[in-house]
Amino acid sequence: MTRNHRALLLLLTCTTVTQRAVAQLTLGAAMRQADRSAFANRIAGGASAERRAQALVPLKGILPSIHLEAGYVRTTDPIGAFGSTLRQRTITQADFDPSRLNYPNAIGNYQGGIVVEQPLVNADAWLGRRAALQASYATRASASWTRMSTRVDVVRAYYGSVLATERASMLQTAAHAAHAHQTQAEAMVRQGMVTKSDALLAAVRAGEIDAQLAEADGNALTARRQLAVLLGGDGAADANDIVAPGALPSAARIRAVVEGDISVGQGQPRADVDASERGLDAARADAVRARSTYLPRLNSFARYDWNSPDRVYAGDRNWTVGVMATWSPFAGASQIADVQTTSARETGARALAEAAVANSRLQDEQTRTALTVALTRLAIAERAVAQSAEAHRIVARKYEGGLASVTELLDAQTVDTQSALAFAQARYVVIVDAAERRLAAGRDPATLAVLDDSASVADRGAVTTPGREQ
Secondary structure, eight states, X not given: OOHHHHHHHHHHHHHHHHHHHHTOOOHHHHHHHHHHHXXXXXXXXHHHHHHHHHTTGGGGGTSOEEEEEEEEEEEOOHHHHHHHHHHTTOOOGGGGOXXXXXXXXXXXXXXXXXXXXXXXXXXXXXXXXXXXXXXXXXXXXXXXHHHHHHHHHHHHHHHHHHHHHHHHHHHHHHHXXXXXXXXXXXXXXXXXXSOHHHHHHHHHHHHHHHHHHHHHHHHHHHHHHHHHHHTTSOHHHHGXXXXXXXSOOOHHHHHHHHGGGTTOOOOSOOHHHHHHHHHHHHHHHHHHHHHHTTSOEEEXXXXXXXEESSSXXXXXXXXXXXXXXXXXXXXOHHHHHHHHHHHHHHHHHHHHHHHXXXXXXXXXXXXXXXXXXXXXXXXXXXXXXXXXXXXXXXXXXXXXXXXXXXXHHHHHHHHHHHHHHHHHHHHHHHHHHHHHHHHHTTOXXXXXXGGGGGOSHHHHHTSOOSOOOO
């Protein structure tokens, strides 16, 4: 390869790395994309918009309405013919001839009208409007809760993808170390320092780690696909476009962000509790609406009419105004069914609201306990990863000097690898528990996006991985 070719290859490599760094997905960006595109959010948003539109339906019994009428009739009916002539104001003395009254000629009439109707007193419409508005508010609060819950899912999936990538990286390092142990054992066999079984055991252990690495690579791809689907994309097509950090934030950074969540109580009312309470208000108003259908209704109207033998809206104009009162003390079994149905719905909505409050208190305590336990496990895992790394280093030195068996060396490496993997898992669990804690406390899980600030070289250097210098 010429010097120019090497320079071009280096330039392409640097450009690729830069592009991938620029395209790296942060938690904050994932949250914003989920808010816009996540399937659950879009479904909830559509349901909320539908309910808002349905809240306009009761206005039919509240707001005035206007409509136009136009038509044409031609008749020889005595009453119809005389009435059309009278409406057209073309009556003459000859029209009162008995023979002509009984056997009129066919007459055509163009009818036109403008009608305005104004409801005056419709109790069921006003109460139905109130119930519909409360139902709309409940659906909107439910959509907000779905959005908050989706953000927790984004935290889980985003850092699940990061965890899977970090695990694969750790196992890659562990595989290099295992193959190095295998090479070392084979060399010592040739020197007569150990038996062939040492080399065979080292090869078996290296194969096991290779298998774990293959599984970890597959899990990392699956995690990216799951994140892509959660963000509203296609798992197979969009997974390759997701470039997440290669390692989780350090334990120190995680503690700095989430430790305060343990002592913080519930903030603003949770959206799911608000949704259930709004739903109860809607059910209560709907029950009152159903009972109000037994009350009288009062409505008014006004209209202009035109009648002409030539065209629509021609001739002299007539006007009519009026008020109409109606009362249906019994409209059949459907009215009784409506009252009983809405009453039962109110009972169920009251139980749902009480359950939402009780569950919110329970989840508040559960998430506080879970986060406390997760932080304790993180501290233990952090100590264990340092201790296992030192133990691995010591056993490796002893094996080189013939003071330890290959089984001890391989066991030490296994413990080292498992400790590092457990440490990564502990950091992941703390982040997810913190997201769930914030959701349970009525706070926004998106505030965990401050962990994006930890994606620095210094912070990544604090992440412990297996296979340290021997």
